[in-house]
Every structure is written in C-alpha cells, then in structure tokens.
Amino acid sequence: MIEVLNVTKVFNPGRPNEMTALEDVSFSVGENELVILKGPSGSGKSTLLSLIAALQKPTSGEVVVEGTRVSKLPDDFAALFRREKIGFIFQKFNLIPTLSVFDNIVTPLIPEKLDESELMAKAERVMEEFSIAHKRYEPAKNLSGGEQQRTAIARALVNDPPIILADEPTANLDAKLSAAFLEYVRRIKEEGKTIVIATHDPLFFGLDIADREIELRDGKIVKSEE
Numbered sequence: 105m106i107e108v109l110n111v112t113k114v115f116n117p118g119r120p121n122e123m124t125a126l127e128d129v130s131f132s133v134g135e136n137e138l139v140i141l142k143g144p145s146g147s148g149k150s151t152l153l154s155l156i157a158a159l160q161k162p163t164s165g166e167v168v169v170e171g172t173r174v175s176k177l178p179d180d181f182a183a184l185f186r187r188e189k190i191g192f193i194f195q196k197f198n199l200i201p202t203l204s205v206f207d208n209i210v211t212p213l214i215p216e217k218l219d220e221s222e223l224m225a226k227a228e229r230v231m232e233e234f235s236i237a238h239k240r241y242e243p244a245k246n247l248s249g250g251e252q253q254r255t256a257i258a259r260a261l262v263n264d265p266p267i268i269l270a271d272e273p274t275a276n277l278d279a280k281l282s283a284a285f286l287e288y289v290r291r292i293k294e295e296g297k298t299i300v301i302a303t304h305d306p307l308f309f310g311l312d313i314a315d316r317e318i319e320l321r322d323g324k325i326v327k328s329e330e
Contacts, residue, residue, distance in 0.1 A: 105267065105298045106133040106156060111165035111175075113151050113323075125151040126323045128165070133300060135266075138293050138313055141302040143320035149302035152320070153269045156300065157190050158182035169267070187212060191260030191297075193270040197252045199259075201245035205236055208244050209259045216263075230258035234288070250281050257288055268292055270301045282307055289313070 113126040126148045133139050141149045154160045155167050158174040159182075167175040174185055186192075199208050210227050218226070231237035234254040239247065244255065253273075260268060270289075274282040282305065290313055293299060301308060309317065319327040 105135045105137070105170060106300070107166075107168040108132070108152070108156070109166045109168065111152075111155060111162045111167060113148075113155065113160070114163045117163065124323055126155075126162070129320075129323070129325055130165075131318055131325065131328065133298060134315075135298055136293070136296050137315040138289070138299045138301070138311075140308050140311065140314050140317045141300060141320060142304060142309065142317055143326075144304060146322075147320040148323040149320055150271050153192075153271050153300065153302050156267075157192055157269055158185055183215075187215060187263060189265050189267055191263065191265040191268045193256055193260045193268065193273050195272040195275050197256040199244040199247075199252060199255060202243055204241050204243055205231070205247070205251075205255050206240040208255055209262050212259060212263050226262050226264075227258075230262050233261075233291075234258045249277060250284065253277065253281060253285060254288075257285075257292075261292070266296075266298060268297050268299045270299070270303075272303055272305075273301065274303065274305045274307065286311075 108129055108131050111126055111129045115123045115125060141152060143149055155162055158177055162175050166173055169189060172185060177185060206227055209230060210223055213223055213226060231240060234257055236251060236254040236258055239251055274285055286307060293313055317329045318325055
C-alpha cells in the first residue's frame, strides 16, 4: 500500500540554516495495517507524513502509494491523488472556524462537482458515524474539543479514502478525548483502512491493534517492532 524507499528530506539545502529532517528512511505499510510512527518532536515524523501525502517532495528517494510514485507527481496530480487516496487528520484539526460543521466536512468534496444529493449523502454518512450530525449548522469556532475532533475525522473520511494519516492527533486533547480518538481508530481499522499515526503519545505504544511501531530519532529509523 505504502512504500518509502531510501527517502532523504533536506530543508534549505546549501544555506546556513540547512536542516536534514529525514535521512535514508525506508519502510513499507501493507493494506489495512496500522503503523505507529513514534519519536520526540523534531524526529521527522510529520515530515514523513507530508511526503506520503504528497504535500512535499523528498530531496532524494521515492514514495510509492498504491503503485503511484507520488514523490514524482506534478502539483495538480498530487492534489488529485490526495483527494482520492488520503484522509489527513491534522494536529490542530485545521477546521475553518467560521464555516459550519457540514461545510467543513464537505470541503474535500467540492472539486468533485457532485450533485447535491450525493454530496449530502456522503456528509450525512460520516456525520452520523461520528455523532456530529446534531451540530451540522454550528460554526466550527463554537465546537468543543471533542466535537472538533469528530468533525476533523469525519472530514478525513468523507471521500472514503483507503489511507488515513494522523499527525499528533491527541497532542491537544485531554485523556478522555484521547481515549475516544483511540476508539475511533479501532473503528476505522475495522472498516479496512490503512492507517499511519505519527505521535509521541504513550497511549499508542504497545497498542493491541497496531501492526508495527517505527521509532524515529534525528531523521533516522532507530527501531521497528511488530
């Protein structure tokens, strides 16, 4: 499903502030696997997710997702790839505060030019699944932390993508909401999704539903455990 092949990512190459975020990183993720990327802040976890999602390109090496060399995609094709294949759950949710729950959730569908009934059906499905339908007209800025979380997950899944990437998804959540997110992850995995979570939250370490933990430090893989 996902192959990361000898990937190196250097920011600001040749400048005084040059920084190597990833160095010769290789691993693969199979279909319906849950892989935890763990390590301290600055270890390269978020950069790795952005490369898998084709939000950035590696300095060297390749990223292949479902047979597509996403590291070589032009920007327009990279955006299409993300819409079709990737659901991204951001650390701070990245909701548009003035838009309603419904409008935030359907944002990834806008380029698809769906008719209104199909758009409504897709949004209703995920709003019901994640218990946020009762807030459909509420602006995101008025939501509680848990409601924001559920809205962000619903948005990530509205296109029914095969791959879910989550970047430090519990970093801004209390223990109760973090545990709730873990239950959502269980549900998503049961639906057959492939999931990669970048986190330093011990809640995800030794997880019974995780297929593998990959530990990063200073941009390198230092341990991979099944």
